[in-house]
Amino acid sequence: MSETSTLSDEERRHKERTRKHKAVVDAKIAAAKVDKGLVLVLTGNGKGKSSSAFGMVARTLGYGRKAAVFQFIKGKEDVGERAFLSRQDGVTWENCGEGFTWETQDRSRDIAAARAGWDKARLALADPSISLVVLDELTYLITYRYLDLEDVLPAITARPAMQHVVITGRAAHAELIELADTVSAIRDEKHAFRAGVRAQTGIDL
Numbered sequence: 469m470s471e472t473s474t475l476s477d478e479e480r481r482h483k484e485r486t487r488k489h490k491a492v493v494d495a496k497i498a499a500a501k502v503d504k505g506l507v508l509v510l511t512g513n514g515k516g517k518s519s520s521a522f523g524m525v526a527r528t529l530g531y532g533r534k535a536a537v538f539q540f541i542k543g544k545e546d547v548g549e550r551a552f553l554s555r556q557d558g559v560t561w562e563n564c565g566e567g568f569t570w571e572t573q574d575r576s577r578d579i580a581a582a583r584a585g586w587d588k589a590r591l592a593l594a595d596p597s598i599s600l601v602v603l604d605e606l607t608y609l610i611t612y613r614y615l616d617l618e619d620v621l622p623a624i625t626a627r628p629a630m631q632h633v634v635i636t637g638r639a640a641h642a643e644l645i646e647l648a649d650t651v652s653a654i655r656d657e658k659h660a661f662r663a664g665v666r667a668q669t670g671i672d673l
């Protein structure tokens with residue numbers, strides 16, 4: 469007896485549906501032939517922007533490639549991603565912030581930290597040996613006018629052809645979205661913080 473003759477009607481219908489689905493997916497995969505360095509913008513008010521960026525750092529390192537992370541805004545506080553990723557081979561990690569603005573309350577110091585961080589990020593964006601550059605919380609520097617888009621956009625556009633860049637932060641500017649190849653706006657449907665749960669290590673930091 470052949471395999472199909474032993475299948476129930478439902479199993480046969482499922483097999484036929486998935487066979488058609490596979491043909492459609494395979495055709496789409498075959499049509500995507502371009503390799504290029506991507507700009508990804510992860511924005512929106514929901515949780516998951518920075519942690520997604522660090523997931524891509526892990527993927528990059530998994531191939532023995534190099535990644536550079538610039539963590540703007542956040543200060544000296546210990547976060548799990550830095551503790552783990554900064555001790556892996558192939559990562560350079562720069563903390564370019566003095567902490568949240570409502571913590572530092574010192575605009576000129578925040579601006580100096582942001583600009584010093586950006587000067588280092590610019591070097592990474594010119595280094596073809598670095599496969600992935602993460603500009604974590606970059607959008608705030610533009611919103612607060614610590615950096616001009618006229619400084620940021622040309623450095624990203626002129627980067628090596630195969631280098632990927634991930635930008636995170638809420639309220640990404642139209643120009644960044646325009647420049648990006650992939651944009652995800654993470655929606656905040658629910659967050660445990662609003663139910664009184666404080667930030668949990670391993671999940672939030």
Ligand code: ATP
Nearest residue numbers: 513514515516517518519520656659661667672673
């Ligand atoms: P994560 O680093 O967890 O991926 P994120 O980068 O999307 O978060 P940020 O706006 O950078 O979010 O905020 C960082 C911290 O704030 C994390 O601890 C995160 O859980 C928390 N957070 C993110 N979104 C919300 C929200 N809508 N309400 C309250 N806290 C949030």
Ligand code: MG
Nearest residue numbers: 517518605636
């Ligand atoms: Mg973040």
